[in-house]
Amino acid sequence: MLHPALTTLEQRFSDSPIQKVDDTLLQQAGVELWLKRDDLIHPVISGNKWRKLKYILNHALHKKMHTIISMGGPWSNHLHALAYAGKQLGLTTKAFVRGEKPDVLSPTLRDVLAWGMEIHFVSRHYYRELRQYRQFDSLPDLIPGEYWLPEGGASPLALQGVHEIVTEIPVQYDSLAVAVGTGTTLAGLIAASNHDTQIVGIAALKGAAFLDDDVKRLIAPEEKANWKILLDYHAGGFARTTPALLAFIQQFEAQQRIPLDRVYNAKMLYALYDQIQQGLFPRGSRIVAIHTGGLQGMRTMTSRCD
Numbered sequence: 024m025l026h027p028a029l030t031t032l033e034q035r036f037s038d039s040p041i042q043k044v045d046d047t048l049l050q051q052a053g054v055e056l057w058l059k060r061d062d063l064i065h066p067v068i069s070g071n072k073w074r075k076l077k078y079i080l081n082h083a084l085h086k087k088m089h090t091i092i093s094m095g096g097p098w099s100n101h102l103h104a105l106a107y108a109g110k111q112l113g114l115t116t117k118a119f120v121r122g123e124k125p126d127v128l129s130p131t132l133r134d135v136l137a138w139g140m141e142i143h144f145v146s147r148h149y150y151r152e153l154r155q156y157r158q159f160d161s162l163p164d165l166i167p168g169e170y171w172l173p174e175g176g177a178s179p180l181a182l183q184g185v186h187e188i189v190t191e192i193p194v195q196y197d198s199l200a201v202a203v204g205t206g207t208t209l210a211g212l213i214a215a216s217n218h219d220t221q222i223v224g225i226a227a228l229k230g231a232a233f234l235d236d237d238v239k240r241l242i243a244p245e246e247k248a249n250w251k252i253l254l255d256y257h258a259g260g261f262a263r264t265t266p267a268l269l270a271f272i273q274q275f276e277a278q279q280r281i282p283l284d285r286v287y288n289a290k291m292l293y294a295l296y297d298q299i300q301q302g303l304f305p306r307g308s309r310i311v312a313i314h315t316g317g318l319q320g321m322r323t324m325t326s327r328c329d
């Protein structure tokens with residue numbers, strides 16, 4: 024059962040419409056591409072953030088936890104959404120933030136501090152160590168009432184919220200696509216779909232072959248073979264860009280009037296266009312891609328271009 028505080032919060036959210044991408048390139052390839060606009064759900068807890076947090080927060084509230092502790096980078100969409108949700112729900116939030124404290128805080132960190140999140144800058148080494156703690160009660164030295172939330176909301180409970188994306192799609196489709204950070208959203212799509220749907224994840228970071236195991240762990244004990252993660256569309260690494268990616272974003276945004284973040288959704292759509300043009304999606308197929316939001320992270324982010 025959804026905790027009443029979450030029901031109240033969710034009442035302030037907007038629907039996530041689905042929208043066909045109208046483009047002659049797609050028409051020539053005979054492929055339909057639709058976008059599920061989760062970016063429009065809420066100005067702060069947008070995209071997959073709400074989907075992933077919803078049942079985790081529900082678990083914490085039902086267990087009468089008072090504090091959620093998590094981790095993320097200085098532009099983390101996850102920490103941004105968590106701090107905001109925590110404030111709305113009367114929960115204390117704390118976070119380990121990767122790297123040294125910068126002289127000038129990112130807009131993301133300024134927001135989370137304003138919403139009351141307590142932040143601790145930690146070394147990259149310590150940050151990596153934190154990734155081993157996967158259960159809500161597994162972080163050492165937790166005190167009663169403190170709830171540990173792994174990076175990016177990577178918890179099996181997150182899959183339940185992602186399931187709701189799938190149940191909301193009002194059209195028939197052959198494939199689902201989503202950008203991949205921790206693989207949690209992808210795992211949720213896999214778990215919620217039947218074996219006939221092809222599910223494609225597009226990794227936002229370089230050298231992300233380990234994600235296969237992370238996704239398998241999240242969907243266990245179920246085993247499915249109808250999914251894959253494309254590893255070669257990272258554009259040089261996490262938050263990096265290439266001139267080709269920037270040109271794609273400019274053209275897509277101008278034509279479709281749909282804003283894209285460079286870190287996740289731009290790479291996902293660039294990859295889909297590339298694969299469609301290579302004929303890797305059969306003519307007549309319909310793809311639904313999930314727009315996972317993330318636009319807050321673009322404020323003053325200077326993405327590196329290779």
Ligand SMILES: Cc1ncc(COP(=O)(O)O)c(C=O)c1O
Binds near residue numbers: 070101207284287288
């Ligand atoms: C905007 C956006 N899209 C996609 C993702 C990837 O989601 P996941 O970590 O569930 O793979 C993230 C990161 O969580 C994100 O912030």
